[in-house]
Amino acid sequence: MSLAQVRPSSPRRARRTIWDVLRPHEPIPRGTYLAILAGSGLGMVAAWCALTYGGVVAPLFLPSPTTTIRSGITLVADGTLLQNAEASLSVIVTGWALAVVAGVPIGILMGSFKAVEALIEPVIDFVRYLPVSALIPLLILYIGIGTAEKVAVIFIGTFFQLVLLVADVAAHVPREQIDVSYTLGASRAQVIRRVLLPATLPGVMDTLRITMGWAWTYLVVAELVSADRGLGFMILDSMRGFFVDRIFVGLATIGGLGLGFDLAFKWLHRRLLPWSPKA
Amino acid sequence: MVAEGVTEVPVAAAKLSLREITVVFRARRAPEVVAIDRLSLDVADREIVSIVGPSGCGKSTLLRLVAGLVRPSAGEILLDGRVVTDPGAERGMVFQSYTLFPWLTVQGNVEFGPRIRGMPEEHCREVAARYIQMVGLTGFERAYPKELSGGMMQRVAIARALANDPEVLLMDEPFGALDAQTRAFMQELLLDIWQKTPKTILFVTHDIDEALFLGSRVYVMTARPGRLRAEVSVALPRPRTLEITTSEEFVAIKRRVLAMIREEAGKALGMETAPAVP
Numbered sequence: 001m002s003l004a005q006v007r008p009s010s011p012r013r014a015r016r017t018i019w020d021v022l023r024p025h026e027p028i029p030r031g032t033y034l035a036i037l038a039g040s041g042l043g044m045v046a047a048w049c050a051l052t053y054g055g056v057v058a059p060l061f062l063p064s065p066t067t068t069i070r071s072g073i074t075l076v077a078d079g080t081l082l083q084n085a086e087a088s089l090s091v092i093v094t095g096w097a098l099a100v101v102a103g104v105p106i107g108i109l110m111g112s113f114k115a116v117e118a119l120i121e122p123v124i125d126f127v128r129y130l131p132v133s134a135l136i137p138l139l140i141l142y143i144g145i146g147t148a149e150k151v152a153v154i155f156i157g158t159f160f161q162l163v164l165l166v167a168d169v170a171a172h173v174p175r176e177q178i179d180v181s182y183t184l185g186a187s188r189a190q191v192i193r194r195v196l197l198p199a200t201l202p203g204v205m206d207t208l209r210i211t212m213g214w215a216w217t218y219l220v221v222a223e224l225v226s227a228d229r230g231l232g233f234m235i236l237d238s239m240r241g242f243f244v245d246r247i248f249v250g251l252a253t254i255g256g257l258g259l260g261f262d263l264a265f266k267w268l269h270r271r272l273l274p275w276s277p278k279a
Numbered sequence: 280m281v282a283e284g285v286t287e288v289p290v291a292a293a294k295l296s297l298r299e300i301t302v303v304f305r306a307r308r309a310p311e312v313v314a315i316d317r318l319s320l321d322v323a324d325r326e327i328v329s330i331v332g333p334s335g336c337g338k339s340t341l342l343r344l345v346a347g348l349v350r351p352s353a354g355e356i357l358l359d360g361r362v363v364t365d366p367g368a369e370r371g372m373v374f375q376s377y378t379l380f381p382w383l384t385v386q387g388n389v390e391f392g393p394r395i396r397g398m399p400e401e402h403c404r405e406v407a408a409r410y411i412q413m414v415g416l417t418g419f420e421r422a423y424p425k426e427l428s429g430g431m432m433q434r435v436a437i438a439r440a441l442a443n444d445p446e447v448l449l450m451d452e453p454f455g456a457l458d459a460q461t462r463a464f465m466q467e468l469l470l471d472i473w474q475k476t477p478k479t480i481l482f483v484t485h486d487i488d489e490a491l492f493l494g495s496r497v498y499v500m501t502a503r504p505g506r507l508r509a510e511v512s513v514a515l516p517r518p519r520t521l522e523i524t525t526s527e528e529f530v531a532i533k534r535r536v537l538a539m540i541r542e543e544a545g546k547a548l549g550m551e552t553a554p555a556v557p
Contacts, residue, residue, distance in 0.1 A: 180378040180436075183346050184392040184443055185368025194395065198382040275382050275423040 063245035071245035072252070080234070085253055087229040088219055091147060095154025096215040103159045104204060107166025112196055117167070128160040133221050145226040150219070157218035158211045165210070169203030170196065202269070202276040209265035216258050293321035294479045295345065295447055300354035302340055314340050316504035317354070322447075325477040329490035331536065332500030332508075333544040338483040341505070342449045345481060346372045358447065368392060371445035375452040377432045379424040385411060385435050386420040392443035410438035413472055430461040437469070447479045454489070463521055466492055474518055487536050492524055499539050502547035508539055 021028050045065070051057045052064035059067065075081040109116045132153055139156075143149045173196055181195045223232025231250050238246035270279045302315040314337040322328045332338050343349040345356055347366040356363040358370070371392075379388050389407040398406075411417055414434035424432055433453055440448060454462040466489060473480065484490050490497045497511045513532060515523055523529055 174376070174378070176374050176376050176378045177380065179343075179346075179348050179366075180372060180374060181391075182348065182366035183368075183370060183372040183449075184395065184439070185366075186395050190395050194391075195380065198380070201382070273382070275425065277381070277425055 060242065060244060063248055067245045068248045068252075071243070072249045075246065075249055081249065081253065084229055084231050084234045084250075085257070087233075088223070088231045088254075089257070091150045091222075091230065092154055092212075092215050092219045095151040095218075096158055096212055098151070099155050099159040099162055099211070099215075100208060103162035104166050107163040108170045108197070108200060110163065111167035111170025111172075111200075112192070120163070124160050124163055127156075128164065132157040132218050133225075136222065136225050140226060150222040150227065150230075153222035154215050154218050157221075158215050161214065162207060162211045165207040166200070166204055169200050169207065172203070173199040202273055202278055205265065205269045205273065205276075206278070209262060209269075212261050212265065213258060216254060220254070294324040294326070294359065295322040295481070296357040296360075297321075297341075297345070298355050298357065300341075300344060300351045300356065302337065302344065302349065303352045313504035315344075315351075316506050318500075318505060318507055319354075320498055320507060320510075322479055322481060325479055326496070327473065327480040327482060327494050329482045329484060329494030329497045330500060331484060331487055331490045331497060331540060332505065333502050333540065333547040334485065335503050335547060336500040336543070337503065337505030338485075338500060339451050342372065342451045342481060342483055345447070346370055346449055368396060368443050369446045370449060371440035371443050371447070372449040372451065373433070373436050373440050373453040375455045377424070377429070377436070377456075379432055379435055379439070381424050384421050384423055385416060385427070388424070388435055389438045389442045391439060396443075406442050407438075410442045411435075413441070413475070414438045414468065428461075430457050430465060433457065433465065434468070437472070441472070441476070441478075445478065447481065450480060450482045452484050455484070455486075462486075462489070467521060469493065470517075470519060487533055487540060488524055491529060491532055491536065492519065492521070497536060499536060500543070502543045508543060509536075511536055 020026075021032060048062075048065060052059070052062055063071070072081070106116075106120065110120050111117070135156060136149075136153060139149050139152050143152055177195055177199060178191055181191045186194065219230070220232035220235075223230040224236050227233035227236075231254055235247050235250040238244070238250065269276065273279055297318060297320050300315055300318045301313070304312045304314055306312070318341070320328075330338050330341060340349060344351055345363065347363050347370065350364070363370070380391065383391065386404075386407050389410055390403045393403045393406050407420070408417075411420060414437055416431060416434055416438070419427070419431070424435070427435065433456075437453070454465045457465060470493065480493075482490070482493055491513050494513055497513060499508045499511065500506065501508045511532060515526070515528060
């Protein structure tokens with residue numbers, strides 16, 4: 001046998017079994033991942049079709065895809081959906097932005113200075129356990145039932161959580177990074193501006209994304225109680241006439257907008273903070 | 280030039296001098312810990328002095344004292360005869376953990392010191408280029424720390440400390456987290472840089488080879504409370520290369536230091552297994 005005939009035995013083509021896909025923390029091929037992803041979405045739609053077209057569930061409780069899409073088209077065409085979505089979006093963005101503008105600086109101060117922590121933490125720990133829905137009667141009494149009241153609900157719902165999350169981010173800036181800045185000749189003000197603040201950015205970005213998700217929850221709570229427009233109002237109003245298909249259009253819109261915001265925040269994180277370990 | 284965080288005192292001898300330093304840590308619901316007990320030592324100008332000792336002997340605390348990040352409970356630290364009270368740019372420090380600023384590029388990190396001290400743009404760029412080249416990272420100026428290996432990050436950290444042109448460089452186990460080959464490379468690199476731009480270096484490590492290879496003198500510390508156990512002179516010629524670590528003289532000194540360290544480490548372990556409450 002000549003040497004040329006001696007070949008290294010080719011590695012056996014690894015056959016991927018279900019057990020390989022289910023190894024903890026083990027990465028799986030992108031194709032497999034996308035296939036499962038698509039399967040999950042299609043499965044949901046398939047189940048919906050089977051339940052409705054198969055007559056398992058009465059249309060009163062669960063409208064079929066065609067009914068829902070038709071209803072969605074009508075709502076878009078007559079402007080109802082856009083008008084309500086716009087009303088909800090303006091409330092949510094206003095309330096959330098106010099909470100961010102006030103909450104991020106307070107959170108950073110609280111996480112960085114023990115004295116500020118002692119000053120603020122008791123108040124926040126008390127208030128954050130009060131369900132926002134329990135405060136709505138008071139808010140109606142104080143502010144009325146207009147847009148301002150709904151903005152206040154969003155603000156209260158996100159502000160206190162946001163302060164605590166941001167404080168935690170600021171408190172976890174590595175001590176050595178601060179120490180090394182002093183040994184490089186930085187003053188206290190320079191340490192805060194040039195080290196502490198930039199160090200908190202990735203964590204703050206994550207917090208903004210998470211609290212935006214919560215803001216949607218509080219929006220619907222606020223609109224279910226008192227509103228004349230908005231997606232939450234649309235859902236409640238549709239129920240009065242048993243327009244279940246419209247409820248589903250409302251739900252799909254909220255879910256879609258939420259997903260959109262989430263993706264936008266993730267994109268912004270990669271774009272604005274290319275140095276972040278999470279980018 | 281009177282450095283920041285330093286006040287005038289009329290005594291002058293060594294470049295850096297620790298006089299009867301004691302550090303006591305008080306914690307809630309824990310007995311007082313005497314981390315360092317009446318420790319005195321001197322470092323001459325442009326000398327490399329290593330400090331070795333068992334874990335928890337207060338080696339790192341010693342550097343943080345000189346850096347001005349911790350104040351002694353008693354005693355004083357003199358730099359050129361002036362008492363050190365606060366951190367200052369003339370005492371640069373390199374830590375064991377990766378302390379680069381992740382939001383700044385290699386260039387931004389190295390420029391950090393000169394920039395915050397208000398140096399002109401031109402000067403900052405020039406200094407950064409020089410020290411980046413010195414640690415062999417030319418071409419990586421625009422890389423972010425997350426794109427670098429551990430050894431590269433520590434080279435940037437050294438360049439960042441040097442870019443400030445400190446009088447004293449405090450190094451707290453800077454190569455402790457690196458693998459053996461990278462560590463050896465970094466030790467030679469450090470000596471090479473020191474030959475070119477001599478600084479006063481206080482180098483803390485638990486690696487005896489490293490301490491002897493770098494230092495002109497080695498202080499051996501006792502188990503807690505940290506005191507000086509011995510001062511060992513390493514009279515080996517410079518410039519040194521790693522081959523020296525297999526020479527007879529080196530091995531003889533190492534044997535002596537090793538015996539002392541083992542004894543102290545034994546004491547430290549004995550202390551930990553004994554009941555915590557006196």
